[in-house]
Amino acid sequence: MKATKIVATLGPASDTVDIIAAMIEAGADVFRLNFSHGTPEDHSGRAQRVREAAARCGREVGIMGDLQGPKIRVGKFDGGRAHLEVGQPFILDAALDNKSPLSNSERASLDYKQLPQDVRAGDTLLLADGLIQLTVTKVEGDAVHTVVIHGGELSNNKGINKLGGGLTAPALTAKDLADIKTAVDIDVDYLAVSFPKSAADMQTARTVLAAAGGKAKLIAKIERAEAIVPQTLDEIIEVSDGIMVARGDLAVEVGNAAVPALQKRMIVRARDKNKLVITATQMMESMITAPVPTRAEVSDVANAVLDGTDAVMLSAESAAGKYPVETVKAMAAIALAAERSQVYELDRDFINQQFVRVDQAIAMASLFTAFHLNAKAIAALSQSGSTALWMSRHDSGVPIYALTPEIAAARRAALYRGVRPVVVPFDADRDRALQAAEDALKSRAAVADGDLIVLSCGEPMGKSGGTNALKVVRVGEHRS
Template identity: 55%
Template sequence: MRDTKIVATLGPASSDEQTLREMIRAGVNVVRINFSHGAAQDHIDRVNLVRRIAEEEGVYVGVLADLQGPKIRIAMFEEKSVVLSNGAEFVFDTDSATPGNVQRVGLDYPELIKDVTGGDILLLDDGKIRMKVLSKNESSLRCVVEQGGVLSNRKGINKLGGGLSAAALTSKDMTDILTAAAFEADFLAVSFPKNAADMYMARELMRNAGGTNALMIAKIERAEAIPNLEEILEASDGIMVARGDLAVEVGDAKVPALQKKMIRMAREKNKLSITATQMMESMITSHVPTRAEVSDVANAVLDGTDAVMLSAETASGAFPIETVRVMAQVCVEAASFTPINLDQEMVNRTFGRIDQSVAMAAMFTAYHFNANAILCMTESGSTALWMSRFNSGVPILCMSRNIHTLRRLSLYRTVSVVPMPTEDMTREHAMATAEALLMKRGLLKLGDLVVTTSGSTMGKIGGSDTMLVRRIGS
């Protein structure tokens, strides 16, 4: 059982049945549907295929719908690309219909002109090209190239330090939310939120579309989001450390420390975290990662992230299955070196709910009794979430009758999910059934010490009120 989960982006390289099946067998826990590419029906078909394969394989795979957000891009060039030299002047203007050349190009987001002023730094193509704004008028920006290179059609553009006024949710996003609700996404990732209001709006739109079971993930990729991180977390169920756009806005050197801060804050607030961007980028074209990439994934695991994410590596790369397999191996090895400081982590922590107190008591007891497993019988998954925020070194086996809960739990660190029979039964019958099922699957054996949490009334959300410690078979 692997503590840290793997999110894999689907695309042309990972859409056929055999590849998807092998990726799931290799360790994929959640698939990412990237709304920046593809048509709605393509996404629906992929989700249906994933869920059919997961059912056949006897596992639960979550679906993360990732909204495109406001992509601020340049328009098109006459020759598809130009080579910009250091010191050359270049103009951005509002004439996106006229193809660009080595002197100018149009903007798909003309409001950029209002958001910048003389002296501002513009970064294009994920920071590969850097320009300084010299002057502007109502319809154009005159810049000087500080770091040149090849600039091609539709590349993204950012302002160093942030400050762009583009709304987090576009009309395309609102349409895509309807699609995400239609295929019952388990998680909805919102791109470029600046504050809590952006997340509240996305949640309301998703609920109105019928997606009441989806957890909301805020992608932290704007400089403005950093000072508002606490309020964004309060309005979300989790965050994605989206290191690509974030690095462009705040600078590469600041991202590692921000990653650690965000993951730590998420765990303290009982929220989920996903670490993303270029985790195994070289495996797009190579069957082995670099040692730096292995260290990057391992450090995210040691930071306590719930999941590590693959983007182009599995969407369009040449080795999607191998990439998942290597990432899973790194996660397992890194977790074996994760320090366990449960007593220290619980110092000064207070719990205001009975079910939360039961969850924490189970963690404490399992750790000090050196239990073989924690068996969490849950309806909503909240008990498992609270447990997974701490590292006790004891596997958490979570059982539920709710299919939506089982899929959401696929993202929670240290949690393994097993379905419960759907028929009504007493708590004692349910516990006996759970233990028998887990023994059949090889997750427990006779003599194992197990700490179990459950509710007096089966099927009641927030009803966990009992902890039981026993040896299997005694």
Template identity: 55%
Template sequence: MRDTKIVATLGPASSDENVLREMIKAGVNVVRINFSHGTAQDHIDRVVSVRKIALEMGVHIGVLADLQGPKIRIAQFAEGKVILENGAEFVFDTDAATLGDVNRVGLDFPELIKDVEKNDVLLLDDGKIRVKVILKTSDSLRCVVEQGGVLSNRKGINKLGGGLSAAALTSKDCADLITAAAFEADYLAISFPKNAADMYMARELMRNAGGKNAQMIAKIERAEAIPNLAEILDASDGIMVARGDLAVEVGDAKVPALQKKMIRMAREKNKLTITATQMMESMISSHVPTRAEVSDVANAVLDGTDAVMLSAETASGSFPVETVRVMAQVCEEAALFAPITLDQEMMNMTFGRIDQSVAMAAIFTAYHLKANAIIVLTESGSTPLWMSRFNSGVPIYAFSRNVHTLRRLSLFREVNVMPLPDQDMTHEKATTLIESTLIKQGVLKQGDTAVITYGSNMGKVGASDTMRIRRIGG
């Protein structure tokens, strides 16, 4: 069982059911539906395929719906692209309807002009092109090119250091959110949130659309989000370390340290983390990754991320199945060297809830007893979430009758998902069934030790109040 989970973006390269099936076999735990591309029907069809295949395979695959957000872009050129030379002047203006040329282009977000001042630096096409503002008018920005290159239609534009006023949720996002609720997304990723208010609004809109089971993931990709990270975490169920746009706004050199900080803060607050962007980028066109990419994935595992994410590698790349397989292997190898600091991390912790106290007691006991497994009977998934914030070296097996909980658990680090029959049963009967299942799967054998948690009132959310230590077959 692999500790770190894999999120794979679906697209043209991974829409075929045979490819999807092989990707799941290779190690995909969660699929990402990217609303920046494709139609609503494309996304619905892909989710239907995933759920059908998962049912056939007897696995639970989570669905992450990723909203596009206010991606600020330039308009289009008469010839599709231009070459900007270093030192040349170039103008951005509000006339998006007129096709651009080597001297100017329109903006699809005219409000950008209000957010920019003379001497500000603008970055285009993920930072490949850099220009400096030398003159601002009411409807244009005259710039000098500091780092030129080929600029083509609809490329993104960012302001170095952040500070753009675009709302986190656009009208397109609100429409896409309704689609995500319709196919019962397990997670909803919000692009470019600046503060907690953006996340509260997204949660409310999703609930109103009928998506009551969806967990909120904040994509940290704005410079303004960094000082507000604590409040964003409090308003979210997890974060995505979205290194692409974040790097453009704060600079590449700051991102590795920010990644570690964000993952650490999220784990301390019992929140989930996904590390994303260019993790296996070269495998879009190559059947092997670079050694730097292997190190990048391994480093994220050692940082404690819940999941690592593939984007174009599986959405449009030539080797989607191979990429997943390689990433899974890297995650497994890196996990062997993950430090166990359970005692140190728990030394000064206090707990105000019975169910959380039971979860912490179970993981502490399992570690010191050198148990073979931690077995969790859960309704909401809170108990395995708390356990998964610590690396104990003991695998966690979460059993639930709730299909929505099982799909959400597919993203939790170190948690292995198992279904329970949807019927009333005693704790003793449930424990016997679970032990038999794990023995059949080769997870446990006679004489092994397992630590088990459950609620004395089975079926009630937040009722975990019991921990047992069992010798299998004893």
């Protein structure tokens, strides 16, 4: 079984229980609901189908809601599109109604009316994921005058980025606030926040989520130039539950060549701080229309796995592509092959490590013991799943099973690298609880009689954050 998790976006190509179930069987662990598209009813229906498919497969999988954020877009064109020629003048006009088809090859409306205040002559604007490049020549009132450097076809609602960042749009829009309420109603396990510039943006999102009654974990999508400043990035990671290396808009703002090194740095920083990390955007892009990936895509996914990402993500490939199930299957095979090539150096991870919490020390001791005893599995009995999360920050090659009575904790653990979540009722008696854990692993063919397993638990049982005991047992032997 692969350790790296797969996040698959749902859409028209993957909108039935049968297809979702097939994707789960192929290796999908978390399903993404993209709030940039669809209605609350669409998202609710998809969430229900995920739960139904997961129950059919006997698996706990997670659901992640992904907020649109302040994606700055041109409006609608007369005829749906316009062609921009290199060297021609082109105006971005904040005074035009962006909901009417008023744009043309000379002038386009905007949904972000503050753009004239955020740019000046000499700035570079990138449209349609960077395919079209404009240089600002002057700003007059509501009109941003530009000249086309790289031309091409520009269609309705294409995005605008400023090279190097610097746009002042807030991370949460009115639409996002409404979508957070939808996410709470659906009971998503994770909520991804688009375009945060600072830790304050994530703290605001957490406050809004809590006020709406939500308990989802927050993922910060790193896609603005401001967010990759080392101190700012560390601050965002600290106040989030995880980050997403959102390579699309990030590449447009900082340049394609800068992204691979940033990806590696972000994965390391997140793992160092015991936070989750998802690598996203165009990982298997060719499989939108082709039944097999390119060799470059295989290398891309494998390198993210070798870097230590918790999850790799599919967007249009699984939402709108011709081969959603085959894409998941191919991605799972790549991840597994990359993991098998890894050399585990767990001892090195523990050099100069200091633990101030008992539960975290037990988690690390369980990893160390299982690694050196060549145990078949680690069973982390945990109310919240935090013990399994800490274990998952280090690669030991030993499968980790997060055993929890809380369905919500199990669904969250579906995103943790190397962790298999299992819902198991806890007995107040420790020995009976440990026996139930052993039985749960045997029933899933994860272990067999004679195998060595490492168990961690807390006493008294059922107390969140109370992991304080480690036990090594041989499956099938009588316990005193």
